[in-house]
Amino acid sequence: MGHVRSNDEGWRVMGRRTAWWRTRAQGGRAPVAGVVRRVGVLVAVLCATAALTGQSATAAGAPSSYGYGKGDQVVDGATSTADAKGLNPGGTYRSSLAKGARLYYGLEVDGTSNAYVSVTAVPPAGTTVAATDGIRVSMQNATGTACTHQSATFGADRSPHPVAAWAAWESGKALCKGGGKYYVLVERVDASGSSSDTWGLELTAVSEPPLTQAGVTDAPQDWNSESPEAVTGEARHRAGGSGFAGAVAVGPGAWRDDVEPGRTLFYKVPVDWGQQLSVTAELGGSNGGSGYVTRALDLALYNPVRGSVDEAGLGYRGTQNSAALEALPPVEYRNRYSVVEHENGMRFAGSYYLVVHLAEQLADSFGQGPFPVTLRVRVGGAAHAGPGYAAQSEPRNIFEVTSQDREAAVTGSAGGGGTAMKVLAVAGIGAGSVLLLTLGVWTVAARRRASTAAL
Template sequence: MRRRTAWWRAAVVGAVLSTVGTLPTSGATAAAGVLVGSPTYGAGTSARGDSAFAHDDSTFAYDEDDRPVDGAATTADATALKPGETYRSSIRRNATLYYRVELDTTSTAYVPVTAVPPAEAKVAATDGIKVSVQNAAGAPCSLTSAGFGAGLSPRPVTALGMRETSRASCRAGGTYYVRVERRDATGSGSDAWGLELAPVTEPPPARTGPTKAPEVWNSASPEAVTGEPRRRDGGAGFATARTLGQGVWRTGIAPGQTLFYRVPVDWGQQLYATAELDGSSADGGYVSGALGLSVYNPVRADVDDVARSYSGRPTAAAVDPLPPVAYRNRYTVIDKVRTMRFAGGYYLVVHLNGQMADTFGQGPHGLTLRVRVSGTAQAAPGYSGRSAPRGLFEVTDQDRAAGAAGAAPDGAPGDDSGAMKALAVGGIGTGTALLVVLLVWTVTARRRASAQMRVSAQKPTA
């Protein structure tokens, strides 16, 4: 849940570009451009998946600061979770686990749980997890579920447990329990699924405002965002989600892969998003639920999701128009409205069905994201305290800069070849460009190695 946006990269790249923008292009810079230039994106891939795209084979990137924790079979043994921290756990087939969290009398609490099955797992449409928050007496405060759907493709799925003080039985301060149930009728046998838990608390507003959701808002689909696509590879988890602003973004995605992006959306603004999968040169074939696009809010609540089948032709998945972000959106029963309840980083999660490999090749396949953030940012409602983690429900100038640059979180994988090409074409000599590239590669490699060591040390035992 922490915001590791590499805003400083956007600032440095912007400063360098402004410095070299007036320099003449030379033969040396052209040679540097060949070395560090971004790859060429074709209209599609071959039946065997030949492509210019690179991709990460990992199924999910856990937060490098995740604390290992074991779920308990009973509430009596439940391990405590602290809001603002993130945790890594695991759950076996048909198991039910408990965790506990201490809450005050005023804050709203959110406990998103992401389940990560093995990449080779066999899943049914109804498989997934159920997450609930219960008071000390066992009365439920919320109950949600997340499953794999008709596409039958294993991937990270997230369900949210929530405690709101508007419910009388969940108003008192004290101990609450997070119940996580795995549903796996036919799946991966005794193999454990990974879990990531990220509890959050939201303080109440300092002053009471309207307690009714807006009844009228612009629900018309806007014109598609146009312009030259910019290369931006996605992250493999919420913690490594690449920050995007408005624009057209280009990457590649392999069958079975899930990409995570983060879009800063301020109070009063609306988010629109479309994912477009390139056509294929393969003859015939059809994959149900091939391309999935989901939107999650800053506490990882599912806002909206859509899946599209694929027959080799260019295919687009667009989420329904979403209302402007407003605190009082929570006072409705319409899910896609009530989940647009605070500002912050909204996640775009794109999944390509693993069954695509059998018919249309291993890929990666060309993917285009069109993102629009419309509306003028408005003042925040004025919270009476701080969220945990701090600053979760706000959009900063650093967020906006990172979104414009398509920045990757510190230490996370991300392709900055477009920026490197701009440096080369702008007039930096071959030697200077090489030094810049080597410096970026060295720093990135060290961070990835450090993060991998931490993840390996924290890997839960099944």
């Protein structure tokens, strides 16, 4: 999604949120009629609460919003390594990045487990960005040597949206050998004329344990690199999520959402060891307008640690167009030894993220939409056992495809587009339970008081 810069390792990154009341006793008694009136009030309050809850959940999916993880910890970046706050493997964090800032975060490395840190920058709605604006993320040792570094920019569409870059400490690499304290440096890259707004940040830290026994250390030589035919058939509607944490699960098939310019959608696809993923994105025709948008739609693929794998984009004249990712190899541990970018990233089993962005510039030529976007997803090949890790990853099960993952891909996960319905369901169940319990208690109390009064 935008311009991409790669480091010497051949990696690639994407350029581119109760009412209360009380019973008033009348002479120590609560008449049944009064109870009924108060129940009516409670019903109204609960209904209003559920409605407001639904509105909040819907608002969270507004075009300008990014869905941070609910469990994100707030951490401030430091201007020097001496004050750098530590990131723990398996943790997700929320921070911020001012214009021109260079911020450090700490990371303890055990010397055997690979460590990955991904940083997503979130510019506010309405900000002005240049094609070269973005972030640079690097992993450094105590002497300032950079182990790895990647950059992500917004690219030619100049449409503000989440952009992500990652850095890593990898066992066996020539640079940054040995465990100990390392530092993640996040730098903001700004062009003249760009807005001075502060950007939000979401950081994730992942630990990948070593293998029980050493495996091959060269990339696969033989795999089917021909692009398969796109999945056909009518697309089923599945609203996308608003961030990595709320990415909505999809499986093989065709999936559609109607998207306004400036929106970014997040999906995830479970891909097991040995399976091969292919994806095509389609942007439907416009009902009016004219002109040409150079980079109207961006499709980016991220692996389970939010590391970039590949991306594609398409121009738009108002008629239907499509773009496909490069042919990707089957998921294998040894892919990490490839110097080809879209092969190198297919190194883990787990949930792969599809991130779709519609450029704001679409609205200038073709109106506010929404525009139909369809993802055609194919997962081929037989799954096989993994390479055999010697310990648990952090977070747990990130490099696995579970039965829950497969079920979510069929039904749709709780993240993103399903959040509002989940919240409403919980609110409804909770409200109903409270109402039934309250009715029962009050009815029994009213009857007892009425019997006492009769005596």
